[in-house]
Amino acid sequence: MTPVTMIEGALRDALPAAAFRDLEPRYLEEPRGRYKGEGGFLIAPASTEEVSQAVKIAYEAGVPVVPYGGGTGLVGGQIAGEGVQPLILSLERMNKVRGVYPEENVLVAEAGCILQDLHGVADGVDRLFPLSIAAKGSARIGGNLATNAGGLNVLRYGNARDLCLGLEVVMPNGDIWNGLTRLRKDNTGYDLRNLMIGSEGSLGVITAAALKLFPKPAHEGTALFVVPSPEAALGLLAMTRAHVGEQISAFEIMHRQGWDFLAETMPQVRLPYAEPPEWCVLCDIGLGRGLDPAEALEALFAEAFEADLVTDGLIAQSEQQRIDLWNIRENIPEANRLIGSVSSHDISVPLSLIPEFIRRGNAAMAEIGDMRVNAFGHLGDGNLHYNIFPAQGKSRDDYEDKRSAVKKGVHDLVYELGGSVSAEHGIGRLKVKDLEVYGDPVKLASLRAIKQALDPKGIMNPGAVLAAS
């Protein structure tokens, strides 16, 4: 591919001076440190028109374009491949909220808006924008959509895909698709919106989106339930549904390994049990008027205790207690990072097979070597973060020779159970090979045909999702 140096002059002619920024190291790094960019040329356009002009120039010359949001992706989708000198197209200056329509429950925002800022905008009109991920303070909505982000509230509100009504996209040839509709229903042709969502910048650059807002639940409640097993956790989920229907906002499972990691690396995080429970569930419910969530959670606890689905539990009695309980869950990824994993997995299986996955996965890992397993995550979605760590006193470097066996063990099991090796993080560059090995071949052939049809020169984020051709 043509290196970006060939079009720097044309870009400087076409865009205002403010669009050019220094290529600081952060644009070439990603959170897990597995990919490192080898340079490129950074622009930060301020408008869709400027994005379009820049992409047109790259398209004409055949220069690769890597769209860059908040840089928080966990699969290397934001870092160009080896030897590639791309145009790095940061959306950071496209951070305007174009419109708020509380009477329609709609917000129209540019791609560079920080996720947490959008929470604030929604809050300002007494609405909820429910997409919530650990990186919400720096992740940008364009990247959230490009990767179809998941997070804590998928169970109730869906993933990023489900929260988007319309998109504005600069296509690989620089044309602007104006699909920024605020419509709830629109059956006019193939679903280009959902094709762009989750394409990880490899089919175009998302520049703006119309997003769904929701009424805020009148009353929210949080409980930590100690459960005897993952099976019991599933039983508790079904019972919770019977009690409050779809009004479960989050249903997260945690293994004691995560608590042990917290105690080891982040002693400032308050843990409510001296002896951490083997398994527990953190459950949020949000109810409408006329109902008291603490009462609802108490009734649930009583019935679940009777049915041997829970053995102990805590119902938050104040906002501070809710925060403390969520602090446990939300700090587990950081504790994991501090310990340093041998291999991390973002998997999903059909919900009812979660206990089997954990049982067989743990057995397979034990056969490979002496390792610690931290399984936690979005049980309500059938989505676990299944992360493998060195034994106490050892480091990840001691396991270099085991990493591929670990990955294969996990992925083979996921595949056998009809699951996904990337539930919410996407393919990026990290899992391109996995998609080739585990993906349905007919699907793969279709994806390649679509990529070729929409991006015939292969300039959009080459090597992400599909191997560069």
Place this chain on the structure above:
Amino acid sequence: MTPVTMIEGALRDALPAAAFRDLEPRYLEEPRGRYKGEGGFLIAPASTEEVSQAVKIAYEAGVPVVPYGGGTGLVGGQIAGEGVQPLILSLERMNKVRGVYPEENVLVAEAGCILQDLHGVADGVDRLFPLSIAAKGSARIGGNLATNAGGLNVLRYGNARDLCLGLEVVMPNGDIWNGLTRLRKDNTGYDLRNLMIGSEGSLGVITAAALKLFPKPAHEGTALFVVPSPEAALGLLAMTRAHVGEQISAFEIMHRQGWDFLAETMPQVRLPYAEPPEWCVLCDIGLGRGLDPAEALEALFAEAFEADLVTDGLIAQSEQQRIDLWNIRENIPEANRLIGSVSSHDISVPLSLIPEFIRRGNAAMAEIGDMRVNAFGHLGDGNLHYNIFPAQGKSRDDYEDKRSAVKKGVHDLVYELGGSVSAEHGIGRLKVKDLEVYGDPVKLASLRAIKQALDPKGIMNPGAVLAAS
């Protein structure tokens, strides 16, 4: 294109005798009588493998394939174009439920299952499958997905797209894509599922789907609210949301024209007011445990009355009263049919612009001629059925010369307001030109490129969605 007669022999060799059925007239007709097929060859395979074999044979020979579900589509997507002798591929024998997973809230069904039968299957495990359309007694789920059907409960549960987790599809070359996952989260590559949903059989044949089930609301309530205007109806929607959050299952607006048509054509339908209200709203709510919907609706009525958003109303006190109220709404399409429209429109606009659309649309129609307008439908989704009828004593034939002006008047206004000329019925063959005129040109170019990429010979339902090439 090659006529199907060229491959009849090969099909007879490849498929069992039971796959061949007489081409009864119903396969060549559609509900509104605007399209009439000119023949073809009918097969009704019993398995995905048989569908695959048949499509492979058609693909090799370049014979057009028209997938056929329940035949209830309203835009002619199920009827081949002029002069085309297609392979008509009915899914009617693929009507098995492959699995029910109440603990996962999932149902896996073949494409030929009748929608209403799936309601029964869900009910049998105390769950809800919420997709509900007027034609539910004969529509098949494969067709519902191929057209991304909407209906009454989109406001709460989403359209067909939102209710589908996985698909099995026979691609245009006969290959089988096994995407029949029961996963809630799967970010492995582009969203082929949503590309197939809503493609109206022009990118492949859906043979099975994994569908989402929901907990049944513990208590359901129905009210008919008389509102002074469409603006007030929107205010009432917002107030209802503030009262019960997302637990509004349906929110339908009706104009008195529909009631007058009912009185004229279907006097057996019970109407609760001697003098029909100018505008009214039919609202369903479904609440969880511990709440009484009648009480909730009474509290809503009191507050709305105080705010001048409603002037009168009825809260159903029994299941029979609920049925009677819904009978009004559900019989309006049949009454419309009996009157005979000049032109029917399935439009959506941003929710807050519905009143403006009605005001300006009615004014535009009055300028064209003396006509009756029946505006009704899914207000909660911003989706109206805006249908234009002859003046009393005249027939639709008297308006032949006005039809195109009516269509243009409605569509221009929809376009100006950022709406859609096909909110839920799809493009089919009826609206191919409209898509060309009103569709975003960059989107259109992308759709054509996708069609060409996945169906290079153009055999799948040629002329549906996009003009045949």
